[in-house]
Amino acid sequence: MRTQLAIKTNAILEKYFPERRVFLKSDNDTRFIRLRPITQLVAVAGSAALVAWAIIATAVILMDSIGSGNFREQAKRDQYTYQARLNDLSAQRDTRAEEALAAQERFNAALAQISVMQSELLNSETRRRELETGIDVIQSTLRDTMKDREIARKQIAQLQASDDGTLHVAASTAPMDFLAEALERTAKERDQVVADAEVAFLAADELNAKIAEMQEQNDTIFRQLEEAMTVSVAPLDRMFRAAGMSTDRILDTVRRGYSGQGGPLTPLSFTTRGEQPSADTLRANRLINQMDKLNLYRLAAAKAPFANPVKDNFRFTSQFGFRRDPKTGGRRMHKGVDFAAGIGTPLYATADGVVTHAGWSSGYGRLVKIQHEFGIETRYAHMSKMRVKVGQRVSRGDRIGDMGASGRVTGVHLHYEVRVGGKAVNPMIYIKAANDVF
Structure with a gap:
């Protein structure tokens, strides 16, 4: 059975691959090699497989080269996009730096103005105290003068009641003239004291109006300072947090490194009477604390690679x-x-x-x-x-x-x-x- 199948297979192959002989001739001898149909089939199949492998390998290499080229082009486009983004960030950084510099200048100007305002407030308070003291003295003098006038009136009434006709006219004329002159001087002093009091009250009203205006200006300066501190401190705080750095730990570290102290300790105060700190004093102290925090941030920023x-x-x-x-x-x-x-x-x-x-x-x-x-x-x-x-x-x-x-x-x-x-x-x-x- 196997022999017949082999014979049939060989017959079919001979139709397409007839048996061939390759002669090898030398000077003394001639030999040949017989190529059977099955041998030719194996050779053709091997050659076809080799050609197919070469085609497939060439296609793979070509596709890989094309893909690599596209990848490089995409990488270049990404690099150009990233470079453009960095340029935009650099421009934004320069703009923010200019804004921060302008805010710092406004802050310095406001700080100088609040120093002037503090001096003016202290001078105004001194003048107000002097005026209050003067008004108290004038009021006290006025009260004494009015008391003297009443006493003089009572004395005149007593003299008039005790006059029984035995006194001579010449003897009673001198006391009357003296009392009249005293009453006239008292009336003039009273009128002068009243006029001085009115002037003092008007000056006090003007001073109170000026103090109110200065307090309004002071409030405006405080508000500008608070806004400047917010503009200055908030970006620094965000910068450290964006870098993953603990702001509390950083500020403590910088504060320990700059902890030198000395000299008398004088707390900030807008009054000389030893009273409890006012709302403006507390507000100014809060601003000073924020200024200290801003300075610590500035020192810390110089110590980190920003x-x-x-x-x-x-x-x-x-x-x-x-x-x-x-x-x-x-x-x-x-x-x-x-x-x-x-x-x-x-x-x-x-x-x-x-x-x-x-x-x-x-x-x-x-x-x-x-x-x-x-x-x-x-x-x-x-x-x-x-x-x-x-x-x-x-x-x-x-x-x-x-x-x-x-x-x-x-x-x-x-x-x-x-x-x-x-x-x-x-x-x-x-x-x-x-x-x-x-």
């Missing part, structure tokens, strides 16, 4: 997070952000701190490390030149080096890192948080 390390024109070439390694092509963690610009571009410290490293480091090239408050460290890698030394204290905005291409790089750029407690965090958290403030 600034940009590059002030010249640049572009971001790599973000924080996992990325394709430009050297090996593998996937690895990128612990900072890269700023690309021309070689020698100035690099600046992003916060106050102390330089803990300034030298060569494997992979980083020329590296500068700065230790800041709150357990924060910043790193500036691949420099062409370092301009600071270990142990040097720097302030935000101080130039610390020049951009270069030292270490493990593919081109000129700055690799910038921020580490909190030794752990790398995204530096853009701090840079973006400061866009509405600086």
Whole structure:
């Protein structure tokens, strides 16, 4: 049965693949190779499979190349969009900085005005007290004069009642003239005291009106100061919270670092009588506390890396997070952000701190490390030149080096890192948080 099936199969194959012979001739001998139908079928099938594999592999490579090209174009479009967004954020940051500067100027002007108003209030209070004292003296004099006048009248009445005709006219004329003159002087003094009292009352009314006007102006100044403090403090508070930093802990830390005291302690007061603080005094003390908080925020902002390390024109070439390694092509963690610009571009410290490293480091090239408050460290890698030394204290905005291409790089750029407690965090958290403030 199997033999007949093989014979039939061979017969069918011979119709399409007849048996062929390949002759191999040499000088002394001639040989041939017989190609059976089954052998030809296997050769044709193998050749067809090889051609199909080549076509499929070529199509896969072509599709992958097209897909990679589309991915690169999409990545470029995303990069351009991100760059445009960063430019917009930079413009908004500049606008907010101008607004903050204008608010600070208004705040300083209002503070100077409230100082003048305080002096005027103290002078007005002194004048009011003097007028009140003068009015009291005038009223006391008026009462004494009226009492003297009544006594004189009673004496005249008694003299007239006791006159029984035995006294001579010449003897009674002198006392009468004396009493008349005394009564006339008393009447003049009374009229003068009344006139002085009316003038004092008018002056007191004018002074009260002026005090009321000054209090209204004082209230306006307080309101402007409170609005200025709100405009100044609220963005700083949002900036620290956006960076994930506890504002209470930060303010306590800064307050401990700036705790020097001395001299006599004189509380703010608008009165010299030792009375309980007025509503204006309490309001002014609240403003002073807010001014102290604003100053603490300002000091804290200088100690955290909210600034940009590059002030010249640049572009971001790599973000924080996992990325394709430009050297090996593998996937690895990128612990900072890269700023690309021309070689020698100035690099600046992003916060106050102390330089803990300034030298060569494997992979980083020329590296500068700065230790800041709150357990924060910043790193500036691949420099062409370092301009600071270990142990040097720097302030935000101080130039610390020049951009270069030292270490493990593919081109000129700055690799910038921020580490909190030794752990790398995204530096853009701090840079973006400061866009509405600086």
